Amino acid sequence: MKLSNNVMSMQFSPIRKFNGYAFDAKKKGKKVYHLNIGQPDISTPPAFLEAVKNFDETVLAYAESGGDTKLIEAVIQYFNRFGAKIETEDILITNGGSEALQMVFSCILDPGDQVMMAEPFYTNYHTFIAAAGGEIAPITTTAEEGYFYADPVKLEKAYTENCKAIAIVNPGNPTGCTLSEADIQVICDFAVKHDLWIVADEVYREFVYDGGKMNTFAKYPAIADRLIIVDSVSKRFSACGARVGFVLTKNKDMQDGLMKIAQGRLCCPTLEMLGAAALYELPGEYFNETRTEYEQRRDCVYRELMKIPGIVCQKPGGAFYIMAKLPVESTDDFLVWLLTEFDDGGETVMYAPAEGFYATPGLGKSEIRIAYILKQEDLVRAIELIRLGLEKYKAEGHR
Template identity: 45%
Template sequence: MPIVSSKGKAMPESPIRKLVPFAEKAEKEGKHIFRLNIGQPDIKTPIEALNAVRNHTVEVLSYSHSAGFRSFREKLAAYYSKHQIAITADNVLITTGGSEALIFTMGSITDPGDEIIVPEPFYANYYSFSTQSSVTVVPVISSLENGFNLPDIEEFEKLITPKTKAILICNPGNPTGYLYSKEEIKKLADLAIKYDLFLISDEVYREFVYDDSKHYSILQDNRLAQHAIVVDSVSKRYSMCGARIGCLISKNKDVIDTAMKFAQARLSPPTFAQIASEAALDAPASYYTETIAKYKARRDTLVEGLQNIPGVKVSIPDGAFYCIAELPVEDAEHFSKWLLDKFHIDNQTVMLAPAAGFYSSRDKGKNQVRIAYVLNRRDLSQATKILQLALEKYQNDEYRIQEVPQKV
C-alpha cells in the first residue's frame, strides 16, 4: 500500500498538545483540569480589536495584498518605533501567525541539509519547522542550574560549520522565560557578523518582561541591518491566539523579497484577522501595563508554590509566561499522563507539558515540565497544591509503576 513520507514520519508530536486525548478522557469522567500545558491566556482581547470586527463595513471578503494590509504594516512600524526599532512598512511581511513567519524564514535562508544553531530548550515547533524545511537544528545547551542564561559564545562558535546559516533565539524565551540582556545580544551580533550568519529572534513576548528588566531587540543593533530577522505575533501580546496573525521583519531586502514569494504562494493572510490585529494596536497603554502586572503576580504565585514542593527545582523567569520545572520523577511524560489518567483531588487535576519535547538532544529534559502561568492566581495556587499531593503519591512505588496507556 502507499506509504507516508520519511519527512512526515520524522515530524515530532507536539509536547504541548500530545496529551490532549488524556485530558479529553479525564473531562468526560467529570474531572476539572487546570491547564498549565499551553500558552493560551485568559486575558481579555482588546475591545478595540473585537469592535473592529463587529462593526466592519466589509461587503466582499476579498484577498488582501500578499504582504498584508499596508495600513497595518505602517501602524506596526509606528509601534516598533516606540520601542527604539526603526523600520518601515516595506520591512514588514504579515504572516498567518508567527509560525508561518518562521516557516517563511527557514524557506528563504536555508537549503536542505543546512544548519541552524538554537539554544536549548527551545520552542518545540522550531524542530517541526526545521523538519519541514529539511534543516538540521544544532543545539547549544543551557541549564536550569544557571537560570537558562546564554551559553558561552565559545560554545556557539564550536558548532559553526560551512552548513551553518543562522542562529535562532526566542527573547524572552519559550519555554524558559529567560530574557537575553543587551550584552548577550551584542555577543550574538558579533558572532553573526564574524561568520556572516543570519540572527533570527522570535520576539513574540517582547512586552512581557518583569522586575524592571528591559527588552533589547536585535533590530536595535544597526550593525545587523543585513543579518537580523525578527518574528512577531499578536497572539500573546493581545491575547488573540485564534487570530493567527504574525509578521516577519527584516531590513534585508533580499530576505523580504524571497519571503514574499512564499507569501504569494499562500495568497494572503486572513482579512478579518488583519482587521482585528490592526485595531489592537490602538489599545491604550494601560492594556499593556495591567496585563504585565497580572502576569508578574501570577509568576510570583506559581514560583512560590513550586518552591514549596519538596524536590522541585525552578528558575525564576524574567519574561514571557512560562517556566521550566524539574520534578522529582524519572519520566515527566509518564507522570503527566498519570496525572490525567489516574489522579485527582476532589475531581481536580493538572495538565502539564513534558519538557523533553523542547529539547532535540536525546535524554535531556526527561524529568522536567514546562508550565504556563496563564491562569488566575487562585487557580495557580490550587494547581500547585494538587501537584504537590500528586508527587507525594506518585513517589510511592504503588502509584509510580501503575500502567498508563501510551495513547488514549
Template identity: 55%
Template sequence: MKYSNRVTAMQSSPIRKLVPYALDAKARGIKVYHLNIGQPDIKTPKGFFDAVKNFDSNVLEYAVSNGIPELIKALQDYYTTYDMHFDSDDILITNGGSEALLFTMMAICDPGDNLLVPEPFYTNYNGFSQCVNVEVSPITTKAEDGFHLPPKEKICSLINPKTKGILLSNPGNPTGTVYTKEEVSMIAQIAIENNLWIIADEVYREFVYDGLDYTSFGNLKEVEDRVVIIDSVSKRYSACGARIGSLACKNKTLIAQILKLCQGRLCVATLEQIGSVQLYKTPVSYFKEVNEEYKHRRDVLYNELMKVDGVVCEKPTGAFYIVAKLPVENAEDFVIWMLKEFSKDNETVMACPAEGFYSTPGLGRNEIRLAYILNESDLYKAATLLKEGLEQYLLLPANSKVSPVEA
C-alpha cells in the same frame, strides 16, 4: 500507502499529544486545570471585535500578499516605541508567527543546512525545520543556570559550513528567560564573525518582569542587515485565534525573496488583519496591567513549586512559562499519572513534559513546562494540586507508576 520521510520524521507536539488523557479525565467528571498550553485567559482588547463587526463591504476580497497597508503602518508605529524604525517594505504580514518562522527558514536555508537554537526551545522550531529538511543544532542550556547562554567559545564550536543562522526566542519559550544585553551582543558578534542570520522570535517582548531591561535584536545597528524579527498578536494581545503574525527585516533583498512565498499562499485573512490594526492601537496601560498580572501569577506558581523538595527551578523573568526539573525519572509518566490516577475534590492538573522541547536525546526527560495563564484563584488551586500530586507520586513504588509506553 507510503508517506514522506519528511512527515514521518516529525515529532508529535508535546504540548498537545497528551490531550486524550485530559479528555478522558473530563469524561470521568474531573476538572482539569490546563497549565500545558500558552492560551491566556486575559481578555482580548475590544477594539479587535469592534473592527470586525463594523467591517462593511459587499465582497470580502483578497488582501495584498504582503499585508494591508493599515496593519503595516500600525506595526511601524508600534516598533517606533521601541526605537526600531522600519520602512513599510521592511515588514510582511503572515499567518501567525509560525508562518513567519517557516518562510524565513525556507528563504535562508537549503535542505541539509542547520540553524543553531538554544535548547530547550519552542517545540515547533523542530517541526518547522523538519518540514523543509533543515536541521536544528542545539545550544544546550541548563535549569541550574536559569537557561542563560553558554560562553561564546562553546557556541562557536557548534558552527559548521552548513550553519546558516541562529534562531532564538527572547523572552524565551519555554524557559521564560530574558537574555541580558551582553548575551544579545554576543550573539550579534558571533553572527557577524561567521556570516550568519539571526532569527529573533520576540513575540513575548512585553512580558519582562522585575524591572529588567530588555534588549531587542532590532536595536543593534551593526546587525540590522541580518536580523529577522518575528512577531505575533497571539500572546501580546491575547488574540491567539486571530493568527496574525509578521516578520520585519531591513535586508530588502531577503524581504523580496520571502514575498514570493507570501504571494504563493495569496494572502493573510482580511478580517483578522483589519481587527489587528486596532490591537496595535491598544493603550500602553494595557501592557502595564497585563504585565503586573502575569508577574503575580508567576510568583504564585513558582512559590508552590519550590515547596517540593528536589524541584530545580530558577524564577523566570519573562514570557509566561516555567520549566522545572522534577525529582522524577520520567516527567511524561508523571503528567499522565496526574490525569489518570490523581485527583482531589474531582480536580487535577495537566502539565507539559519538557523532553519534546529539546533536540539532544535524553535531555528534559525529568522536566515539565508550565504556563501560568490562569486567573489567580484557579492558578493557586492548580499549583496546590500539582504540589500535592507530585508529593504523592514520589511516594509510589517504581513498579506502580504508569509508563508512557503502556499508557
C-alpha cells in the same frame, strides 16, 4: 504509501499530544487544570472586535499578499517606540508567528543545513525547521544554570559548518530567559563572525519583569542586513485565534523570498488584519496591567513550586512560562498517571513534559514546562495538585 523523510522526522507537539488523556479525564467528571498551553486567559482588547464590526465593504475580498496597509502602518508606528526605523517594505504580514517561522526557514535552509538554538526551545521549531529540510544545532542549557545561553564559549561549542542561522526567542519560551543589551551584543557579534542569519522571535517582547528593559534586535543597525524578526498578536494582545503575525526584515533578498511564498498562499484574513491594526494602535500603557498580572502570577507559581521537595527551578525574567525539574524519571509517565490514575477531590492537573523541547536525545525527561495563564488561585491549586500527585506517585513505588 510512503511519507516524506521530512515529515517522518517530525514529532507530535508535547504541548498537545496528551490532550486525549485530558479529554477522557474530563469525560469521567474530573476537573483538569491546564498549565500545558500558552493560551492566555486575559481578555482580548475590545478594539479588535470593534474594528471588525466596522468593516463596511460589500465583498470580503482577498487582501494584498504582503498584508493590509493599515496594519503595516500601525506596526511601523509601534516600532517607533523602540527607536527602530522601519519602512513599509520591511514588514510582511503572516498567519501568526507560526507561518512567519515556516516561511523564514523555507527561505534560509537547504537539506542538511542547521539552525543554532538554545535548548530547551519552543518545541514547534522542530517542526518548522524539519519541514524546511533543516536540523537544529542545540546550544544546551540546564535548569541548574537558569537556561542561560548568551555565552561565547557555549555558542562556539554548538556551532557547526552547516549552521546558516541562529534563532533566538527573547523573552524565552519555555524558559522565560531574558537577554540584556550586553547579551544581545554577544549574539550579534557571534552571528557576524560566522556570517549567520539572526532569526529573532520576539512574540513575548513586552513580558519582561522585575523592572527589566524591553529589548528588540531591531535596535542594532550593524546586523540589520542579517536580521529577521518574527512577531505576533497572539500573546502580546491575548489574541491567539486571530492568527496574525509578521516578519520584519530589511534584507531585500529575504523580502523577495518571503514575498514569493506569501503570493503562493495568497493572503492573510482580511477581517483579522483590521482587528490587529486596531490592537497595534493601542497606547504603550496597555501593556502595564497585563505585565503586572503576569509578574504576580510568576511570583505565585515560583513560590508554590519551591514547596515541592526535590524540585530544581529558577525564577524566570520574562514571557509566561517556567521550567521545573521534578524528582521523577519521566515527566511523560507522571503526566499520564496524573490524568488517568490520580485525582484529589475530583481534580487533577496537566503540564507540558519537556523532553520534546530538546534536540539532544535523552535530555529533558525529568523536566516540565508550566504556562502561568490561569488566575492565581487556580495556579496555587494546580501546583498543589502536582505536589500531592508526586507524593502519591512516589508512595506507589514509581521512580
